[in-house]
Amino acid sequence: MLYFSKWKTLFIIVALVIGFLFALPNALPKDVRESMPGPLQRTINLGLDLQGGAHMLLEVDITSVVEQALENERETIRQEFNDAGRLRTNNLKVDGNAVTGSFRNAEDVARGMELLEKLSVQVDPTGLGGAKTTKVEKLSDRNFKVTITPENIESIKKRTIDQSIEVLRKRIDPTGTTEMTLAKEGADRILLQVPGAKNVGEIKDRINKTANLSFNMVRPESSSEAAMRLAAEGKLPPGTEYFLQQSGGGLIVEKRTKITGECLKSSSEGLHPTGGYPIVNFTFNIKCAKIFGELTSKNINKRFAVVLDKEIITAPNINSPITGGSGFIEGSFTIESARELSLLLNAGALPAKLVIVEERTVSAELGNDSIQAGKIASMIGLAGVAIFMWLSYGIRFGTIANFALLMNIILIAASLSLLGATLTLPGIAGIILTIGMAVDANVLIFERIREEAELGRPPVNAIETGYRLSLAPILDANITTLIAAVTLYFVGSGPIRGFAVTLAIGIVMSVFTAVVVARLLTATWLRRKRPKTLPI
Amino acid sequence: MKDISLVKLLPTHPKVPFLNLRLVAAVISVMAIIGSIFLFVNKGLNYGIDFTGGTVIELDFGEEPRPDDIRATLAELGFGGGTVQNIAPAATENKTYDFVRVGIPLQTETAETGATAQQDALRKVQEGLRESVGEFRVSSQDVVGSKVSGELRTKGMLAVGLALTMVLLYIWFRFEWQFALGAVFALFHDVILTIGVFSLTQIEFNLSIIAAILTIVGYSLNDTVIVYDRIRENLRKFKKMPLTDVLNLSINDTLSRTIMTSFTTLLALTALYVLGGAGLRGFSFAMIWGVFVGTYSSIFIASPLLILFKLKRGVNTGAAKD
Numbered sequence: 001m002l003y004f005s006k007w008k009t010l011f012i013i014v015a016l017v018i019g020f021l022f023a024l025p026n027a028l029p030k031d032v033r034e035s036m037p038g039p040l041q042r043t044i045n046l047g048l049d050l051q052g053g054a055h056m057l058l059e060v061d062i063t064s065v066v067e068q069a070l071e072n073e074r075e076t077i078r079q080e081f082n083d084a085g086r087l088r089t090n091n092l093k094v095d096g097n098a099v100t101g102s103f104r105n106a107e108d109v110a111r112g113m114e115l116l117e118k119l120s121v122q123v124d125p126t127g128l129g130g131a132k133t134t135k136v137e138k139l140s141d142r143n144f145k146v147t148i149t150p151e152n153i154e155s156i157k158k159r160t161i162d163q164s165i166e167v168l169r170k171r172i173d174p175t176g177t178t179e180m181t182l183a184k185e186g187a188d189r190i191l192l193q194v195p196g197a198k199n200v201g202e203i204k205d206r207i208n209k210t211a212n213l214s215f216n217m218v219r220p221e222s223s224s225e226a227a228m229r230l231a232a233e234g235k236l237p238p239g240t241e242y243f244l245q246q247s248g249g250g251l252i253v254e255k256r257t258k259i260t261g262e263c264l265k266s267s268s269e270g271l272h273p274t275g276g277y278p279i280v281n282f283t284f285n286i287k288c289a290k291i292f293g294e295l296t297s298k299n300i301n302k303r304f305a306v307v308l309d310k311e312i313i314t315a316p317n318i319n320s321p322i323t324g325g326s327g328f329i330e331g332s333f334t335i336e337s338a339r340e341l342s343l344l345l346n347a348g349a350l351p352a353k354l355v356i357v358e359e360r361t362v363s364a365e366l367g368n369d370s371i372q373a374g375k376i377a378s379m380i381g382l383a384g385v386a387i388f389m390w391l392s393y394g395i396r397f398g399t400i401a402n403f404a405l406l407m408n409i410i411l412i413a414a415s416l417s418l419l420g421a422t423l424t425l426p427g428i429a430g431i432i433l434t435i436g437m438a439v440d441a442n443v444l445i446f447e448r449i450r451e452e453a454e455l456g457r458p459p460v461n462a463i464e465t466g467y468r469l470s471l472a473p474i475l476d477a478n479i480t481t482l483i484a485a486v487t488l489y490f491v492g493s494g495p496i497r498g499f500a501v502t503l504a505i506g507i508v509m510s511v512f513t514a515v516v517v518a519r520l521l522t523a524t525w526l527r528r529k530r531p532k533t534l535p536i
Numbered sequence: 537m538k539d540i541s542l543v544k545l546l547p548t549h550p551k552v553p554f555l556n557l558r559l560v561a562a563v564i565s566v567m568a569i570i571g572s573i574f575l576f577v578n579k580g581l582n583y584g585i586d587f588t589g590g591t592v593i594e595l596d597f598g599e600e601p602r603p604d605d606i607r608a609t610l611a612e613l614g615f616g617g618g619t620v621q622n623i624a625p626a627a628t629e630n631k632t633y634d635f636v637r638v639g640i641p642l643q644t645e646t647a648e649t650g651a652t653a654q655q656d657a658l659r660k661v662q663e664g665l666r667e668s669v670g671e672f673r674v675s676s677q678d679v680v681g682s683k684v685s686g687e688l689r690t691k692g693m694l695a696v697g698l699a700l701t702m703v704l705l706y707i708w709f710r711f712e713w714q715f716a717l718g719a720v721f722a723l724f725h726d727v728i729l730t731i732g733v734f735s736l737t738q739i740e741f742n743l744s745i746i747a748a749i750l751t752i753v754g755y756s757l758n759d760t761v762i763v764y765d766r767i768r769e770n771l772r773k774f775k776k777m778p779l780t781d782v783l784n785l786s787i788n789d790t791l792s793r794t795i796m797t798s799f800t801t802l803l804a805l806t807a808l809y810v811l812g813g814a815g816l817r818g819f820s821f822a823m824i825w826g827v828f829v830g831t832y833s834s835i836f837i838a839s840p841l842l843i844l845f846k847l848k849r850g851v852n853t854g855a856a857k858d
Contacts, residue, residue, distance in 0.1 A: 049815075057684065059651070200677070204655065355651040359679040366594070366675040369625075373813035380811060381804035388800060426744055429808060429816050433751065433823065436804030437758075440797040444762065447793045473765035476710055480761060481754030483706060484699045488750050491695035493688065496747050503751065 002464050002523040012520055016407060022414035044416045047424035047498055050371050052364030053195040054203060055494070058164075061353040062188045065160045066153055070094045073134065073146065077101075080119060087112055098147040100139075109142055116146060157188070163351045165190055170347035171206040190354070200361050207354050210309050211344040213261035215292070216241070216253035218303040218315055227252065243305065245312040246331055253305045253312075259295070263288030267345040269338035272330060278338040279328040282345065289325025297321035306331075308341070360494070374428035381435050382409070389439060393446050396535045400521045401442040404513040408438050411509040412502065421505075424498030434506030440477070441514030445470045453534045460526055462534060467519055474515060482507050550788045554835055555780045555843075561836035565725060572732020579735050584742030585678060587692070589642035589685035591658050594623065594635050595665070595672040601636035605669050610638070613664045615657065617641040623814055635675060638665075642682055654679050692746040696727070699750050703757055711764060714845040719760050722838035726756045726829045733825055739818050748822035755801070755823075756830030759794060760838040766790050767839065771849060779847065783839050798831050 004012075025033045026043045033041055048055050074094055081087040087108050092101035103112050113136065120134045133152040137145045148156075165182050172194065173180055181193040197203060219240055221227035231242040231252050244250045267282040284292055295304075296318050305315040306329050313331040333341070385405065390398035412431060416423055449466030457465060482504060489500035585592050595601070603620045610618040619639035625631040640661055643653035658679055665672065680688070700723060708716040730749055734741050766786040774782060802824060809820035 059683075200674075208652070355681075356655050356679070357651070357681040358684045359655075359677065361674065361677040363673065363675045365673075370813055370815060373811055373816075377807045377811040381807035384803040384807065385800045388803065392796060425815050426747060426819065429744075429812070429819055432804050432808045432812070433801070436801035437755070437797065439800050440758070440793075443793050443796045443800075447790075447796070451789070469769075473762050476761045476765060477758040480703050480706060480757040481751075483702045484750045484754035484757075487695055487699040487702060488747060491691050491698060492743075492747065493691065494743075496743050499744075499747050 002460070002467070002519070002526060004520055004523055009520060012516060016411075016517065019407070019411045019414040022417050023410045026413055026417060042417045042420070044413065045420055045422045046367075046371075047422045047427065047495060048193055048195060048360070048367075049362050049425045049495055050367045050423065050428075051195055052197075052362050052367040053193065054197040054200050055358075055360040056192045056203075056207070056356050057185065057358035058168075058190045058192060058207060058354045059357045060161055060164055060188050060190060061355065062157050062160055065352045066097075066148075066156060067094075069156055070097070070099060070148065073148065074099045076119065077116070077146065080115060081112065084111070084115055087115070095145075097153070098145050100143070100145045102141070102143040104142075106142060109138075113138055113144065116144060120146070160351045161188070161190065164354065167348050167350050168192065168207065168354075171344060172203055174343055174347070189357070196364055197361070204356065205340070206344065207356065209344055210350045210353055211261065211347070212307075212309050212349045213264070213345060214257050214307050215259035216255075216257045216305050216307055217295075217299060218305050219252045219254060222251045222253075222303075243307055243310055243312045245315065247314075251305055251312055251315055253307070258291050259284075259288060261345065261349045263292075264345055264348075267342040269333075269335065269342045270328065272328070275330075277330070278333040278335045279330045280333065280338050280342045280345070281326070281328045282342075283326040286325070289323070292325065293321060293323035297323070370425050370428070374425070374432070378428070378432050378435060381432050385435055385439060389442075394535050396525070397446055397522075400518050400525075401439055401446070401514075403521065404442060404510075404518040405435065405438055407517055408506070408509045408513045409435065411513065412505050415505045415509070416502070421501050422498055423502070424495035426495045426499035427502040430499045430502030430506060434503065434510065437481075438506065438510035438514070441470075441474045441510055442518055444474055445514065445518070449534065459531050459534045463522060463526065467515075467522075471515065474511060478507050478511050550791050551784075552788060552791070553784055554787050555784045555840060558836065558840035558843075561832075561840070565833075565837060568732065569725065569728050572728050572735065575732050575735035579738070581731070581735055581741040582738040584740045585639070585642075585680045585685065586743040587685055587689045587741070589654070589680045589682040591640040591654055591661075591677075591679045592637060593640075593658070593662070593674060593678075594637050594676045596635055596675050597633075597670055597672045599670075600633040602669065603636065606636060606638060606665060609664050609668045610640075610661065612668075613660055615640050615661060618661075642685070645682055651681065654681050688743060692743065695746060696749060696753075699753055700727075703753065707757070707761070711768070712847065714842055714847045715764050715768075717845055718838045718841040719757060719764075721841055722760055722833040723753055723756060725833050725837050726752055726826065729829050730822060730826060734822070739821060742818065744816070744819040745822050748819045748826065751823060752826030752830055755826060756833055759797075759830055759834035762790050762793065763787055763834050763839055767842070775849070779843055779849070783842065787835055787839060794831060794834070798827050801827050 021040060022042070025036065025040055028036075033043070071094060074092060077099060078089075078092060081089060088104040089101045089112075090104055092099065103109050116136045120136050133149060135147045135149055137147070139145055161184050165184065168190070169182055172178070172192070179195055181191065183191045185191040192207075194203060219237070221231075221237060221240070227237070228250070230236075232250065234242075236242055236252065239255050240252050241255045242250055242252050263284045265283045265285045267280055270279055270281045271277065272279050299318050300320070301318065303315050303317050305312045307313070314329055316330075329341075382405070386398075386402045389401045389405075392398070393401060409431070412434065415421070445466055448470045449462050452462040452465045452469075453459065455462075485500045485504040485507065489497055489504065492500055601622060603622060606620045607618075610616065610620070618641065619637075621637045621639075622634040623637050624634055638661065640654075640657050643657045645651050645653045658677070662674075700720075703723075704716055704720055707719050727749060730752060734745065763786060766789050767783060770777075770782045770786050770789070774785075777785070805820050805824045805827065808816055809824060812820060
């Protein structure tokens with residue numbers, strides 16, 4: 001147990017030096033650190049609870065997206081059948097994960113089924129190269145059923161989440177300079193972490209707005225008092241919708257429109273050319289510019305409504321055709337709200353509503369206080385344990401144990417930096433706990449050596465036996481704690497994981513430093529001094 | 537340099553007849569367990585929002601907060617069930633006034649209020665406090681919806697259950713079944729008593745306490761394994777010695793180590809408890825308690841149980857793996 005080959009010794013020393021080098025950047029001031037070579041610039045990643053910031057778990061309302069997809073499917077079938085020369089159906093409706101209906105005339109069945117099969121490949125324009133997005137079934141007689149395939153539902157879900165993440169990134173970090181995390185979590189959630197976030201309220205506002213923009217023609221019924229009264233009760237003419245206006249009251253508008261948020265090429269806040277009040281400028285893409293040009297030419301002296309998230313911002317009169325593909329929206333904007341709206345429009349609409357199901361926000365001040373408190377507690381704990389070890393095992397063995405303890409902490413710091421692991425507040429607790437528990441292995445060994453020496457063994461023999469007999473209990477004892485730590489890592493969440501990480505690393509490193517590093521020191525000392533009695 | 541051991545802090549050959557106290561210990565433990573269960577059933581735990589859902593915000597008003605005004609505002613806004621608590625700043629901060637922690641109970645997520653009920657409540661309270669109490673800085677803000685708190689609850693129980701099972705499988709694999717069973721009883725003893733103490737003190741029971749319980753499990757088992765290991769060794773060494781004497785001898789052999797390690801761990805934990813700030817106080821309290829209970833249970837529960845389970849000498853010595 002006490003013989004170390006030259007190579008082994010060298011390996012241990014190299015490991016310690018590397019550990020020291022990787023731990024070092026954490027103790028250096030920033031400017032010194034930045035002048036070091038690349039790999040040595042890495043420091044421990046501080047969790048949001050230590051550096052301050054916002055952590056939010058967002059749930060994506062995927063059910064409504066799937067429902068919308070089914071509704072679209074139904075609408076597509078209805079239109080296609082209509083366009084294909086009066087192919088009439090009865091009872092066309094969404095039923096669970098499918099659209100069902102029946103052909104009115106028996107002679108339409110063959111033609112209709114063929115059309116449905118054709119649609120099945122086309123319904124999803126971004127679908128994977130012609131793969132079937134729906135399953136078409138002929139039930140009995142004239143009944144048919146079009147089911148969205150589970151694969152397609154999966155891809156709709158995936159697309160919704162990916163798109164939501166993309167839109168959120170543009171909304172929260174429009175300049176691309178913030179260091180933030182946006183990641184899929186589980187089946188229908190998104191994890192958002194913004195370090196050092198000052199204005200959490202603003203972030204929340206940007207999450208909560210879907211930013212669905214559309215330009216809808218205002219129906220003439222809007223000027224009829226009777227129709228408006230019915231509309232407010234929810235009784236609407238077919239193909240229309242009723243929205244409230246920001247300025248008060250409501251309007252009945254056409255449900256169908258080709259001018260949506262997807263038409264926007266860009267938007268920006270600005271001031272009205274004559275009035276000087278804040279407005280939002282927009283530019284359409286070429287396709288929509290043409291559509292909008294035609295629409296406005298055909299509807300001179302009628303009104304269209306600018307609808308954002310089911311609310312009418314403004315409903316101007318069309319005085320002349322707008323063919324340039326650009327214009328501005330005026331409402332009761334302030335400079336801030338105009339900037340906010342143009343930011344949202346630039347980022348695009350969220351494909352689904354997001355709900356904040358969990359939020360943890362910590363101010364940078366509180367985070368810093370936690371770090372300081374953790375530092376002081378570790379220092380005091382470390383000093384206490386070190387003094388106690390010296391008192392118990394004397395200068396020689398006390399120093400060996402304390403050197404092992406110090407190396408242990410350095411190696412924990414090095415591992416955390418190297419792994420890019422995140423240090424959280426409970427993680428600091430894990431380190432302090434490790435400081436207390438790390439000496440356990442050395443205590444076990446030293447106590448055993450004492451015992452063996454008292455049995456009358458000569459020093460080398462006592463030390464040899466002490467190390468040999470302690471190994472099994474040390475491993476048993478530490479593996480059990482390691483099992484608890486690993487379980488905690490896999491089942492725990494957030495900051496608790498940080499605790500599990502430091503605890504696990506601490507356990508592994510404490511066994512290494514006590515069983516390997518301290519043993520090497522002891523062996524070296526024995527070889528040099530060849531003591532007759534043990535100073536333990 | 538001359539090597540001297542300054543102090544031999546502990547007697548080198550303790551001969552404490554621990555096993556003679558096993559009946560007293562059994563009575564104490566059984567009473568403590570019954571007491572803990574009684575407390576848990578009747579008084580329950582003071583669950584934090586991790587498990588109940590709801591909102592907790594910590595505010596810094598820039599001056600000594602006025603809890604009564606805050607309470608009045610909460611009641612006015614319809615959050616009468618809310619809690620208000622002053623929190624002393626950590627020793628490292630040079631603040632002369634307290635923070636205030638405001639708790640808003642979980643809002644039911646009905647069809648009307650929607651899933652945003654918690655966030656809406658938070659906004660209402662913040663606006664209300666700004667208006668009627670004064671300007672403040674938010675130093676932390678935790679909002680947990682009912683779905684997430686439910687998941688955290690399940691996950692927490694799963695973590696404890698899974699860790700216990702895994703650890704026991706390991707002990708079973710390394711030792712005889714009597715040892716494994718002895719360790720199980722000791723662990724349940726520790727976990728139940730920890731829950732009991734949290735019920736008694738009504739200290740907030742949150743995710744970090746789950747972490748503490750799992751660490752206690754690890755620590756207590758660590759202690760038990762060390763004693764067991766020595767028992768196994770001594771059983772082989774002293775084949776004729778009565779089991780009770782072997783157990784006593786083994787506990788005494790490892791006693792100085794037990795005390796040393798408990799002491800250093802307590803040293804570090806006390807530093808954490810006193811200096812680590814409010815966020816870690818519950819955790820370090822649980823751990824300090826766990827060190828005591830874990831050490832006690834290794835000596836007075838795990839070891840005597842081996843007698844009760846009729847550990848067979850012959851089989852054990854033969855089957856020992858190393």
